[in-house]
Amino acid sequence: EADIYQTPRYLVIGTxxxxxxxxxxxxxxxxxxxxQQDPGMELHLIHYSYGVNSxxxxxxxxxxxVSRIRTEHxxxxxxxxxxxxxxxxxxxSSEHGGRNSPLHFGNGTRLTVT
Amino acid sequence: AQTVTQxxxxxxxxxxxxxxxxxxxxxxxxxxxxxxxKQPPSRQMILVIRQEAYKQQNATENRxxxxxxxxxxxxxxxxxxxxxxxxxxxxCAYKGGAQKLVFGQGTRLxxxx
Numbered sequence: 001e002a003d004i005y006q007t008p009r010y011l012v013i014g015t016x017x018x019x020x021x022x023x024x025x026x027x028x029x030x031x032x033x034x035x036q037q038d039p040g041m042e043l044h045l046i047h048y049s050y051g052v053n054s055x056x057x058x059x060x061x062x063x064x065x066v067s068r069i070r071t072e073h074x075x076x077x078x079x080x081x082x083x084x085x086x087x088x089x090x091x092x093s094s095e096h097g098g099r100n101s102p103l104h105f106g107n108g109t110r111l112t113v114t
Numbered sequence: 115a116q117t118v119t120q121x122x123x124x125x126x127x128x129x130x131x132x133x134x135x136x137x138x139x140x141x142x143x144x145x146x147x148x149x150x151x152k153q154p155p156s157r158q159m160i161l162v163i164r165q166e167a168y169k170q171q172n173a174t175e176n177r178x179x180x181x182x183x184x185x186x187x188x189x190x191x192x193x194x195x196x197x198x199x200x201x202x203x204x205x206c207a208y209k210g211g212a213q214k215l216v217f218g219q220g221t222r223l224x225x226x227x
Contacts, residue, residue: 033215040203042219058214090159097213099147100166105159 003027006091006106013081014114021076021109023091031097032074035090036060043090049074050097081113116141118208120218127196128226135191135221137206146210148189153203201225
């Protein structure tokens with residue numbers, strides 16, 4: 001029943017490669033977010049966007065970058081992957097930024113950098 | 115900055131019994147929302163229940179209910195009649211004026227048949 005899609009679901013890649021994690025939502029939400037989560041651990045916000053051409057860094061410093069050219073699309077890019085980037089990346093969206101607006105999450109991308 | 119603390123890394127309960135997951139938070143705001151999210155193994159994180167800080171009545175969603183103590187800054191989740199499908203990581207989260215969701219560390223819930 002997910003309306004927010006992340007691809008790939010799993011990715012194993014060598015050090016130094018450039019990767020892009022895709023995230024798309026069909027709900028027309030303005031707000032989109034990227035969280036990083038180590039297995040069984042809490043989520044840390046690394047990027048967010050309040051609309052097209054708007055992106056901000058989150059609370060956890062990340063070497064990744066994001067773009068928001070279309071409302072429905074919020075890809076995350078790592079220019080040169082390193083083993084320290086190994087983690088799960090969760091994309092989310094919300095209808096608006098208000099306190100009562102819950103986040104809708106994708107299935108996540110589990111990234112392993114060898 | 116707001117913080118959310120879940121002091122129980124793991125909990126287990128017998129099927130059909132009741133379990134309570136604890137959550138405390140720290141904030142100087144008076145207007146905020148609290149959420150419980152469920153993350154099943156290798157599956158999508160979903161919203162379980164939410165509570166508005168200005169509402170005194172505790173939120174309830176079927177077998178899930180909360181005990182919201184605003185003065186104590188406590189927001190526990192009670193799961194009644196536990197089912198095998200309830201097994202998951204449960205995250206408590208806070209959302210205030212900054213409009214960003216702040217998560218706790220999570221509690222892994224195991225259901226014993």
